[in-house]
Amino acid sequence: MSEVMPSGSDRAPVVKAQDAFTKAFQFRRADEAVSMGMHPYFKAIASQHGGTVTVAGREMVITGANDYLGLTQDPRLKEAARRALDDFGTSCTGSRFLTGTLTLHEELERRLAHFFQREAVLTFSAGFLGCLSVVSALAGRHDILYYDRENHASLYDAARLSYATLRKYEHGDLADLERMLEADAGKPGGRIIVTDGVFSMSGHIADLPGIVKLKKRYGARLIVDDAHASGVLGKHGRGTGEHFGLEGEVDVIVGTFSKSFASVGGFMAGDRAVVNYVKHHARPFIFTAALPAMQMAAALEALNIIESEPEHLDKLWRNVKHLRDGMNALGFDTLGSQTPIVPVLIGPDELAMAFWKSLWELGIFTTPALPPGVAPGRSIIRTSVNANHEPEHLDRLLHAFAEVGRRFGVI
Numbered sequence: 001m002s003e004v005m006p007s008g009s010d011r012a013p014v015v016k017a018q019d020a021f022t023k024a025f026q027f028r029r030a031d032e033a034v035s036m037g038m039h040p041y042f043k044a045i046a047s048q049h050g051g052t053v054t055v056a057g058r059e060m061v062i063t064g065a066n067d068y069l070g071l072t073q074d075p076r077l078k079e080a081a082r083r084a085l086d087d088f089g090t091s092c093t094g095s096r097f098l099t100g101t102l103t104l105h106e107e108l109e110r111r112l113a114h115f116f117q118r119e120a121v122l123t124f125s126a127g128f129l130g131c132l133s134v135v136s137a138l139a140g141r142h143d144i145l146y147y148d149r150e151n152h153a154s155l156y157d158a159a160r161l162s163y164a165t166l167r168k169y170e171h172g173d174l175a176d177l178e179r180m181l182e183a184d185a186g187k188p189g190g191r192i193i194v195t196d197g198v199f200s201m202s203g204h205i206a207d208l209p210g211i212v213k214l215k216k217r218y219g220a221r222l223i224v225d226d227a228h229a230s231g232v233l234g235k236h237g238r239g240t241g242e243h244f245g246l247e248g249e250v251d252v253i254v255g256t257f258s259k260s261f262a263s264v265g266g267f268m269a270g271d272r273a274v275v276n277y278v279k280h281h282a283r284p285f286i287f288t289a290a291l292p293a294m295q296m297a298a299a300l301e302a303l304n305i306i307e308s309e310p311e312h313l314d315k316l317w318r319n320v321k322h323l324r325d326g327m328n329a330l331g332f333d334t335l336g337s338q339t340p341i342v343p344v345l346i347g348p349d350e351l352a353m354a355f356w357k358s359l360w361e362l363g364i365f366t367t368p369a370l371p372p373g374v375a376p377g378r379s380i381i382r383t384s385v386n387a388n389h390e391p392e393h394l395d396r397l398l399h400a401f402a403e404v405g406r407r408f409g410v411i
């Protein structure tokens with residue numbers, strides 16, 4: 001509601017409008033939750049020791065982190081980051097486009113292209129920016145973009161940033177996707193399907209064989225966000241494409257260094273022409289400062305380890321089995337997870353919060369996922385395992401879940 005005021009060069013403002021910040025000044029829910037000890041987010045970690053962390057002087061088993069191969073505390077990564085700091089300093093203070101490209105960017109991109117068996121790779125300052133860049137540059141005004149309802153928030157924002165016509169299909173429902181592709185048959189423009197490889201909340205793996213069939217039938221391009229699959233899926237950790245033996249069918253992989261690569265930053269891998277196009281068109285890439293040297297050096301060292309030490313991946317999958325089988329044996333619903341992300345269905349939001357709080361008191365660091373992150377009434381405690389969890393950490397975790405689950409009648 002706005003009210004027009006008399007105009008005149010000496011009078012301002014001309015139009016009196018409601019204060020756009022009112023919603024911020026009236027937002028109290030988070031402060032109330034903090035004062036009741038019921039705010040599960042932004043918990044400050046004082047130190048990390050692999051599968052455990054220290055929070056407010058207490059050692060807790062941490063779950064839900066994405067340090068899949070357990071490399072964030074590896075002395076080799078720390079040393080590589082220190083060396084890069086000495087060589088290049090603390091920041092690039094400029095865009096890759098202008099003054100921010102280091103030889104280290106080029107080296108990391110070359111090495112990743114070799115690892116993913118692609119013609120070219122481009123790095124971004126965050127995986128989120130990678131998703132924004134790739135989708136907004138490639139899904140143009142005349143194109144149609146099809147995306148899974150459960151895709152990561154970065155792909156939702158990427159879709160909004162693109163000028164393409166948007167089609168959201170039900171999670172994993174390829175009949176729904178096909179109906180949409182069929183209905184669009186004959187319309188002008190290109191088609192792009194974009195999906196998470198591993199879905200970050202449910203831990204589901206996208207049905208790549210089914211998606212590839214549709215991609216071929218309807219002449220679409222396929223972009224896969226492998227943030228949770230790079231370093232995790234496939235014999236060599238090359239992701240969802242390798243897992244299904246369909247690497248050649250994924251046109252572009254987007255990924256992150258903030259998970260298996262134990263750093264921060266993002267990347268895309270694909271054909272040289274496509275990477276080059278994104279490099280010269282994507283505003284979230286061009287108009288932001290380049291990834292700093294320390295982060296790249298850590299990711300590069302992680303890549304060396306991923307390529308030469310398969311034992312981390314083996315241990316990760318042993319831990320996945322330990323946690324998932326343990327949860328299922330207790331009677332929890334893990335929503336059909338197939339990956340290191342093991343969601344535990346609790347149900348109503350308040351119950352999930354009470355569940356989280358009880359786990360916290362037992363020394364287990366988890367985070368609940370509530371609507372709109374999940375469907376109403378389907379709140380979960382999102383757990384995940386890493387290679388740095390030892391069997392005793394997972395047993396402590398399972399004992400705590402068993403105790404709280406029985407107390408609240410969830411199992």
Ligand SMILES: Cc1ncc(COP(=O)(O)O)c(C=O)c1O
Nearest residue numbers: 126127128152200227256258265
């Ligand atoms: C599926 C998915 N895509 C993209 C991202 C963004 O990655 P980054 O943390 O590098 O910005 C994440 C991170 O949570 C993710 O889970």
